[in-house]
Amino acid sequence: MRREHVRDLLARVASGALNVDEALGRLAFEPAESLAFATIDHHRALRQGFPEVVFGEGKATDHLLEIATRIAERGEGLLVTRLAPDAASVLATRFPTIELNAVGRTAYLPPVEPIPAGRGNVLLVTAGTSDLPVAEEAAVTAAAFGNCVSQLVDVGVAGIHRLLARRDELIAASVIIVVAGMDGALPSVIGGLVGVPVIAVPTSVGYGASFHGLAALLTMLNSCAAGITVVNIDNGFGAAVAASRINHV
Amino acid sequence: MRREHVRDLLARVASGALNVDEALGRLAFEPAESLAFATIDHHRALRQGFPEVVFGEGKATDHLLEIATRIAERGEGLLVTRLAPDAASVLATRFPTIELNAVGRTAYLPPVEPIPAGRGNVLLVTAGTSDLPVAEEAAVTAAAFGNCVSQLVDVGVAGIHRLLARRDELIAASVIIVVAGMDGALPSVIGGLVGVPVIAVPTSVGYGASFHGLAALLTMLNSCAAGITVVNIDNGFGAAVAASRINHV
Amino acid sequence: MRREHVRDLLARVASGALNVDEALGRLAFEPAESLAFATIDHHRALRQGFPEVVFGEGKATDHLLEIATRIAERGEGLLVTRLAPDAASVLATRFPTIELNAVGRTAYLPPVEPIPAGRGNVLLVTAGTSDLPVAEEAAVTAAAFGNCVSQLVDVGVAGIHRLLARRDELIAASVIIVVAGMDGALPSVIGGLVGVPVIAVPTSVGYGASFHGLAALLTMLNSCAAGITVVNIDNGFGAAVAASRINHV
Amino acid sequence: MRREHVRDLLARVASGALNVDEALGRLAFEPAESLAFATIDHHRALRQGFPEVVFGEGKATDHLLEIATRIAERGEGLLVTRLAPDAASVLATRFPTIELNAVGRTAYLPPVEPIPAGRGNVLLVTAGTSDLPVAEEAAVTAAAFGNCVSQLVDVGVAGIHRLLARRDELIAASVIIVVAGMDGALPSVIGGLVGVPVIAVPTSVGYGASFHGLAALLTMLNSCAAGITVVNIDNGFGAAVAASRINHV
């Protein structure tokens, strides 16, 4: 498109329909259009079914409602993360078909045209039940980005047999997101069991020397299983987008 | 295979060839055999052309030589990382065809059977020239694991035009590994320019409040571009394995 | 004035209007007057249009009101930062013409004599909308200190084209204050685009390994763009004063 | 003994053999004798076969030799930890029967009377080969303190089947010391497999965000397996003494 836009502009210069100084001005003063990547990004988003994503934390409810309304009008779908309960109610009133996930603190309004079927699947593995909010945020995000999602819950390493019993599911996944707090040891074990990409999400679950997820984060960064990658503490959203990037290569 | 092994054992019980107590004993006392994953792991390695990898740091040269000899005998290839110069010389004497990379501190002995052509490519992007050792470790590893590798060097964000000029190369990659020290800002910019998986590697390049790479690590974990994943400081090897996991899904 | 004050005192000693011991006493017991810098500071403040600034955080509302009243009586202007909403209401009742900024948490009462027109301008650049409270504090402060202020919002590095499209505005500024949380990468990019002074303000926007702004602070201190300076986390006020010091050299 | 000593003293007062002021003086001025625990400690040491232990790090070789000679003369055995190679040579020259352990950096001179057979056994489990120096320090210490010691090496969680294959050995131990660097995840898995006491020793093996063992230490302190206890980074000696305390209850 960028190429076409510039080609068109140049053609109009060549044909005399646009003189040199006018063309120069357009190149200088409309950079957002002339530099192309914004547009390309936009088209890629449409192609891949990526909805617009709004980070709800710290936003005033009226601002959130206004942003959501503008996005929803485009019909391309809307995903809100880190959504407070009262703001969720307001969104639900305004958009009766919006899908709320109280545990994951998300709201999702599917696009008008159905999302193309995902080309891969994402397996979400959770060490403990307290890690579920982060896993749910990841699950909603991955699904909204056009991926098939399945889950394996409460299979932490202190009861390793629970995990080993589900090895078939681990091996069948195209990407695995492992969500764990406290000692954050689960990704190391899973990374040694499978050859597919493993994305580790440390959670702030724990107390004392967990330092709000720092312990799990460091564990994962130092994993003795090669090729584990890590996202920020409690960043279920980021892990899901990373998984979706992999599934859409 | 695990299924076949157990099916076989059960069939022998059904046919009377194995009595109940013997079968019980095998299930109880040969877990490594009956649980199979070691073998599966091994086969997967052969299938995917993953060579054995030896972490050279802190190993005595004679130990390293012995380990390397045992692996080399299997003919499946050998990769040594974090290799000290004197140990590299010893390896080169013993294995005349070994490929040394002084900057990346690696030694690589290709397998007897050529590695299957890679199914994807890995683009290595480096913020500054001081980040090259980590990038080289990643490049050698990714190639040894059967990936095509290309590089883009010294395109840090303080001269953003150098990066923007190479956008086509960024978009053409199937996975991008971004290596950066100091402020570690490069992955955020690249993550916003492309839709493919981006793996960020913080390096210990810097001084003062870089705290040996901690600053770059935190930057990357907090990237405002969604879906960036991160590995340990200076962990070029891990980033390459993660990229290879993605390329071999 | 200090010089005049002391000269006057000495002249009265020379003329016999004041004896030696009385003069000595005055020098000894009125140090604030006799020691030059307080007075000089005061005059400089008047010349440069610097209002008195009150840090509102943690102050009891009645204390705040009393301090504000004393300052307001002098007619030289009053700026209150980190102001809680209820204290803002009390101030608004007492000083009907006071200008409240709810987002920046400031209250500003202009001086009786209009502030001299600023000799330079300050461009405030914000990475995300969540950084606005810090930017607003900086904007109100810079204006109160006699600087022209303009803003560029939501131009974070994950959508680099948005920033590049505004390069003319960046280059036209005499000082740029860059406000960013999360990865704090924006100042590095801007510092490479312009030659004017760039003051980086990390914000506590983020979660997990942002550690309440520490990640952004470290990023900025390690900027690969030369000559970036940094202030404390969320310190919009300090950045504005630094910018004003530059504009009034 | 303390009771007997004081009873004796009181009896001599009662009999008139000691007058009140003399008795008072002894109670006041000989606390080391009258308070008894030094003596009790000493006797307990003899009873339990605990040799004297010297921390070799940072001690001048001549000081070390002098201390070692004084202890050796008592014939109760001598254990030196954190011993530099050159100091080891000097000790070996002076005490031809001393047992050096180059990997564990220890020197051990058994007591004249053989140590009583241990009442329990200590299983040392090591995640990787680089953790061996710490494990060796623990092994030598535990043996010197009268415990039976066995080892399980290189069974880190990234190849979990290696560990599971050795479950019988894990369950048979009376105390397990788990030595691991990098992600420090191994104790969590073992703690879930067995019911016996598990002592975790983080090692400084790793790089980057391992922060010289801090990552492994935090992992272990936050273990999701209940009842794991932890000692200082690289403190193989301390773990062995803790295990010995347990075996000698």
Added chain:
Amino acid sequence: MRREHVRDLLARVASGALNVDEALGRLAFEPAESLAFATIDHHRALRQGFPEVVFGEGKATDHLLEIATRIAERGEGLLVTRLAPDAASVLATRFPTIELNAVGRTAYLPPVEPIPAGRGNVLLVTAGTSDLPVAEEAAVTAAAFGNCVSQLVDVGVAGIHRLLARRDELIAASVIIVVAGMDGALPSVIGGLVGVPVIAVPTSVGYGASFHGLAALLTMLNSCAAGITVVNIDNGFGAAVAASRINHV
């Protein structure tokens, strides 16, 4: 039981009552039963009187009630830790015989069959009165796990005579749990007085540079008394389980 279960299954295969594929399916699809350790763990729990333990923090009250009901139905006892007051009321209504400990924030429902008499005793030593909640959690847990428990309170090192006066009680214990905040110095003194296992629990009691228990944690990890082991900050539960592991060797 596991052995019996598998033997039974194999016997049915041998007798033709179960065909090979059905048996295979059961082994494949009922992993929790077919994989030995879960079952073994379960039996060990019954033998040792370990009740099921629920970490109450962050669980919704209705979830907690449901989990508690399911566990209570099995009659093996129920222990809930980190219990909020309102959730405690709900549990008390549902289980009239449940034993609440408001200070330790625990609820305990003893098993139907009385716990076998403990084979050892646990002495809980507390540095200050503010450390009592952690000590109470440990006391309830240790008792529920079948240990005899006694306490020594407010014997911090700043008044060392209070501690020395109770030396007999220290020496008589089979395991000592030392609970201390602030400087965390108490375990070092006790570790030097006794030869039995000492488990140190840092608490978050303190302010300023105690950093929520970090200071006490570091003190304990660096104890100059050999053989002290440490658990996470405020982890009274973990210390009690560790003590119970020791007492049940």
Added chain:
Amino acid sequence: MRREHVRDLLARVASGALNVDEALGRLAFEPAESLAFATIDHHRALRQGFPEVVFGEGKATDHLLEIATRIAERGEGLLVTRLAPDAASVLATRFPTIELNAVGRTAYLPPVEPIPAGRGNVLLVTAGTSDLPVAEEAAVTAAAFGNCVSQLVDVGVAGIHRLLARRDELIAASVIIVVAGMDGALPSVIGGLVGVPVIAVPTSVGYGASFHGLAALLTMLNSCAAGITVVNIDNGFGAAVAASRINHV
């Protein structure tokens, strides 16, 4: 007294009024009395006018009231620090003559016998008005411990002339307590101006990279003025006791 007590006990043994075993029992079972330092401490307290001090933070109001009542009955004075407002009201109702300090969060009930006049004075210097709560805690404590107290407020280093104008007061003090948050720079300046002992108290006043007082603490520990000593963050009480120790040498 201890000497008299033991002498008396021994005399009764000598006279036959007490037999050996009874005496032994008393020494064994009344350690608080028989072990000198508790008693000596008590006497020293009486001599120096040190009241009993209760740390109010985290104590239930009824416990606090009970402890306070028991101490008050002895008539030696009572000092409560870190007192919540509601607990202060309860104390005020129970002890009508108790002296409350709302800013310093203290309650003080003077002893029945007037405290001996202090032998020295303590000068409290405060960098900013926000540091006053800590300074007030110190002031009340120092006065209760029998020291004369004077104050110098809001003389931070950013307006150095304010401090220099009060140099005579600085030099006249026997001990100076310097209370400062934010940059914590004031003790360095004062330590260079005077030769008397200077005790630095960092406060948690500040934001962002002050890390709740850590910045000020580190500044003071690294003071370029020789011989400054430091106490914990916000520890006005500790600084006052240290000053009192100095004044009572």
Added chain:
Amino acid sequence: MRREHVRDLLARVASGALNVDEALGRLAFEPAESLAFATIDHHRALRQGFPEVVFGEGKATDHLLEIATRIAERGEGLLVTRLAPDAASVLATRFPTIELNAVGRTAYLPPVEPIPAGRGNVLLVTAGTSDLPVAEEAAVTAAAFGNCVSQLVDVGVAGIHRLLARRDELIAASVIIVVAGMDGALPSVIGGLVGVPVIAVPTSVGYGASFHGLAALLTMLNSCAAGITVVNIDNGFGAAVAASRINHV
């Protein structure tokens, strides 16, 4: 230039000398040329007398020599920072007129055309003699960038009179760079004495809890004097560039 270049290209399209597709290709494939800022940066550098700067740390001597030779050939001047002594010798042999500064570890080769006289001056203030290497790096850099430089050494706050005696020099500066290690308190005092921009440089001078300059860094970020800005630890180069940015506005 960018405008001229694009205008020229467009004119050639308008005249038919270049057809549309060729023009399109040039815009697409020569971005470094077509995207103005690289060129503009280059011209600005020439105009402002900024020499090329090479960070010498970690560069091989032969690489350094090659880079230096290429830059020197352009005649625009060359500045090398963080230069090791042996590399300095090599440079001195190759460039006989290069100016070495052993304390500041710099080498400077002035441009062929003399640098335009500076429009402002930079005052470098040093707290202690150990801070001189950082100050010298700043001094050489500032001079090379076309600023007048003067120095004030060893005027730390522990001897505040030394600083106050030089107030005239402080007030006369257009920008002040304050270099301090240990407590880092000096910028706070100077920031309160003057109205000009103050750039604080923490140094790694100190020991123990200075944590290699972290203490000084935090002090400066929390300065109670408004409008102080800070650069990385030991970053004399960055401070000088920041000062030069201010002087060239």
Added chain:
Amino acid sequence: MRREHVRDLLARVASGALNVDEALGRLAFEPAESLAFATIDHHRALRQGFPEVVFGEGKATDHLLEIATRIAERGEGLLVTRLAPDAASVLATRFPTIELNAVGRTAYLPPVEPIPAGRGNVLLVTAGTSDLPVAEEAAVTAAAFGNCVSQLVDVGVAGIHRLLARRDELIAASVIIVVAGMDGALPSVIGGLVGVPVIAVPTSVGYGASFHGLAALLTMLNSCAAGITVVNIDNGFGAAVAASRINHV
């Protein structure tokens, strides 16, 4: 003196010997003389026998020799701390009567006039033999500053009876400096035994989670004994100066 100086100046103005402008100039341009504290400091030093102190670390030997020579010429004594062995040799050659302390790394040249007998004594208590270098630095400094010094070594809390046996010495001191690494627990015990000032010096003795003395530093700052003050890690010099300030009040 300041008063006399100004009085004299004023008197000369009153008598006409000095005109107003000249007097004004002197007050403005000779602050070091007119502000007096430098001189006062100097006189205080002479009166109290404080020699000049040179921090030897990081100083070139020739610089050190030059500084030492200038100070020695004044005959007031010279103290050098943190002295490297080779620099010590050079000083010993130049000043044959200088007193070297190899353990404490100090050199001391007494003043020509003997130091006045100390008015108090300083007791140095050391937890372990590895803490001796810090204790020796403190001992030499305290003696040079005119204090009587005695020592108590190797009385760490893990063998508490060793300390309790020396209680008389503790109580007899006028100031106690407690030097301890590892857990840093000793000052808490001593602070509870005595009423005199206690200055705690953390040392970098330890490993792993001692973090080069941070653990001991935090322990001491959080001491449960009231009124302990703390200096920087390994700062024996600072502790001695603080003790001397106390002894010279």
